[in-house]
Amino acid sequence: MATMTAPGTTEQLTRSASASRTSARRSRKIRDHITGHAFLIGAVLCFTLFTWYPMIRGIVMSFQRTRRGETTWVGWDNYTRILADPSFWPAWRNTVYFTLLALVIGYAVPFFVAILLNELRHAKGYLRVLVYLPVMLPPASALFLFKFYAYDPSDAGLFNAILKFLHLPTSQWMQSAGATMPAMVIASTWMNMGSAVLIYLASLQNIPGELYEAAELDGAGLWRRIWNVTIPQTRLILGLLAMMQIVATMQVFVEPLILANGAGTQDSATTVAYLIYQHGFFQNDLNGAAALGVIMLVVLAAFSAFYLRLTTKND
Amino acid sequence: MAQDSSTRTLVSQAQLSRGKGRYVYWTLLGLVVLGFTLVFIGPLYWMVTGALKSGTEIAQTPPTLFPENPETGNYVNAWHNLDLAKLLFNTFYYAAGAVLFQLVLDTAAAYALSKLRPILGNVILGAMLATLMIPAIVLVVPQYVTVIDLPFAHLDMLDSPFAIWLPLVANAFNVFLLKRFFDSIPEDLLAAAHVDGAGPFRTLWSIILPMSRPILGVVSIFAVTYVWKDFLWPKLVMPSPETRTVSVGIYAFSGGTAMNEIVAASVIAAVPTVIIFLIFQRNIMSGLTTGSLKG
Numbered sequence: 001m002a003t004m005t006a007p008g009t010t011e012q013l014t015r016s017a018s019a020s021r022t023s024a025r026r027s028r029k030i031r032d033h034i035t036g037h038a039f040l041i042g043a044v045l046c047f048t049l050f051t052w053y054p055m056i057r058g059i060v061m062s063f064q065r066t067r068r069g070e071t072t073w074v075g076w077d078n079y080t081r082i083l084a085d086p087s088f089w090p091a092w093r094n095t096v097y098f099t100l101l102a103l104v105i106g107y108a109v110p111f112f113v114a115i116l117l118n119e120l121r122h123a124k125g126y127l128r129v130l131v132y133l134p135v136m137l138p139p140a141s142a143l144f145l146f147k148f149y150a151y152d153p154s155d156a157g158l159f160n161a162i163l164k165f166l167h168l169p170t171s172q173w174m175q176s177a178g179a180t181m182p183a184m185v186i187a188s189t190w191m192n193m194g195s196a197v198l199i200y201l202a203s204l205q206n207i208p209g210e211l212y213e214a215a216e217l218d219g220a221g222l223w224r225r226i227w228n229v230t231i232p233q234t235r236l237i238l239g240l241l242a243m244m245q246i247v248a249t250m251q252v253f254v255e256p257l258i259l260a261n262g263a264g265t266q267d268s269a270t271t272v273a274y275l276i277y278q279h280g281f282f283q284n285d286l287n288g289a290a291a292l293g294v295i296m297l298v299v300l301a302a303f304s305a306f307y308l309r310l311t312t313k314n315d
Numbered sequence: 316m317a318q319d320s321s322t323r324t325l326v327s328q329a330q331l332s333r334g335k336g337r338y339v340y341w342t343l344l345g346l347v348v349l350g351f352t353l354v355f356i357g358p359l360y361w362m363v364t365g366a367l368k369s370g371t372e373i374a375q376t377p378p379t380l381f382p383e384n385p386e387t388g389n390y391v392n393a394w395h396n397l398d399l400a401k402l403l404f405n406t407f408y409y410a411a412g413a414v415l416f417q418l419v420l421d422t423a424a425a426y427a428l429s430k431l432r433p434i435l436g437n438v439i440l441g442a443m444l445a446t447l448m449i450p451a452i453v454l455v456v457p458q459y460v461t462v463i464d465l466p467f468a469h470l471d472m473l474d475s476p477f478a479i480w481l482p483l484v485a486n487a488f489n490v491f492l493l494k495r496f497f498d499s500i501p502e503d504l505l506a507a508a509h510v511d512g513a514g515p516f517r518t519l520w521s522i523i524l525p526m527s528r529p530i531l532g533v534v535s536i537f538a539v540t541y542v543w544k545d546f547l548w549p550k551l552v553m554p555s556p557e558t559r560t561v562s563v564g565i566y567a568f569s570g571g572t573a574m575n576e577i578v579a580a581s582v583i584a585a586v587p588t589v590i591i592f593l594i595f596q597r598n599i600m601s602g603l604t605t606g607s608l609k610g
Contacts, residue, residue: 032431032433033433033434034433035431035433035515036427036431036432036433036434036436036515037427037433039423039424039426039427039431039515039519040423040424040427040433040436040439042419042420042423042424042484043420043421043423043424043443043484043485043490044424044439046420046481046482046484046485047442047443047446047484047485047487049461049465049466049481049485050461050481050482050484050485051449051454051458051482051485052442052446053457053461053466054454054457054458054460054461055449055453055457057457057460057461058453058454058456058457061456061457115325116347118324118325119324119325119326120343120344120347121328121331121340122344123344126348127347127348127351129592129593129596130351130352130355130356131351131355132592132596132599132600133355133356133359133589133592134355136540136588136589136591136592136599137544137585137588137589138544138546138561138562138581138584138585139544139546139562140546140562140563140565140566140581140584141562141565141581141584141585142581142585144565144569144577144578144581145358145359145361145362145578145581146358148577148578149358149362149365149373149578150358150361154374154376155376155377156373156374156375156376156377156378157378158358158361158378161376161377161378164377165377190354190355190358198600198603198604199603201604202604204324205322207324209322209324210323212323212324212325213323213327216327222325222326225325230325247450250450251450251451253452253546253547254546254547257566258566258569272452273452276452276455276456277455277547280455280456280459281551286456286460289456290456290457293452293453293454293455293457294453296450296452296453297449297450297453300450301448304448
């Protein structure tokens, strides 16, 4: 811009000229702000329509009821109706059970797989591709594989054939209420663990080698080194991933829908997310579904706040 | 892969290359390679070959390791009965549109937030990042209600691809990823462009975007795989048989179609993402870790 002058030279100019210049500068500044917002407007509109507004709408909806196009305020009615649903408590029990089971299997396994892969000096690329491959499959595809071939309750199923080969008792899998949840967690872990493994691997590579060196000189064995070097060094990412995984698994939906046809036998598979879907899109109860969504939001927000407080307290 | 002996890990290189350590290492390596191949490729092998078996062979006990009379009938039937060509085309169309919308709108937004910094920009960024804390399932119902009756416009967007494209633009993670990348581009470069008379759009197009190819690639690949894998949202907003995505289409047929045909269709549905992965594995895996670790 040719008209621009350095601030230092203004004192040599007359008062009126400097005044007109500041106003020109101000109008140019306003124009820059407008240009900036012009670049933002598309994304801001999408955020407004599809996340900011629906967030508020969801809360508002949970206190309303729409019947034959007429919307009225009904107070806590939707909440009491949802709480009275016989599937409400089974859904929460299943969801928490799924989450805990996924934590036991799906949280520790990727960490140890990552430690193992980090020690290997060969076939690194191949093993990484293998671990991440299931993440790239459409979940529906992978779940039909598990449903029809792996969890086939007859002895023709893959898992039963393996169990039989090893002379172990076979299972009815999705047809047995007790095996439903573990079977869903196994499928879910197989499908999703690749991302966690790769994230752990990246954080393991950031650990300075001297720490292991020093620990070894001090006589620390393999397990001591994992416990006293690896885990403290990756604590931050371990904690963060645990929270992210819990928030993600609390919303489990596709696994029960495809593997257990939604509810399983006598609500053995119903999850909270499935109950939201059921109310919203089958029982014509979008308001009840919104109320359950708000309950879920409150539970997850409370959990996250509590968790973050707990894990960051000693820092 | 190349030996990487420069950085020391849990077990020292010296310990692995001498005496007993060497045997333990090679045995472990063999076991891991074998075990991982069985665990991760095994089910896929079972899936691909299972769909090559006849209905009677798949019900046989014990199951056969190799199909006795491999027949492609299930794949052919699945292709025709489920109209997979149509389903695959739909999914591809939604994925391509999602890439386009995300690249254009999220890049423009990230550029504004990183370099133009208009008034209230930080508030907008904060409000965008706050959406990362909202669980997706909580938004499903109000989002659906919004899509069937868009505020002010009163448009019903059901069965319109915009119902998939536009909500995907509201992706705070993308905006954040792009903004952080743009932040690393030196101001001097932009100042030089400014002196040469380049306006903000010209600067974005000729300077920022050519330098940002890696991150744009990561955003595009993630958009494609996200659309390909998504299930609940397309199931809700694309209810007609003509507009379904491939996953939803297979699910819709799973009740009344032979098991082997559904699995054959599942194999076909998985081929595009597997190919994308094998081609772009390096970008995908590095994008995953840069996005989540250093964030």
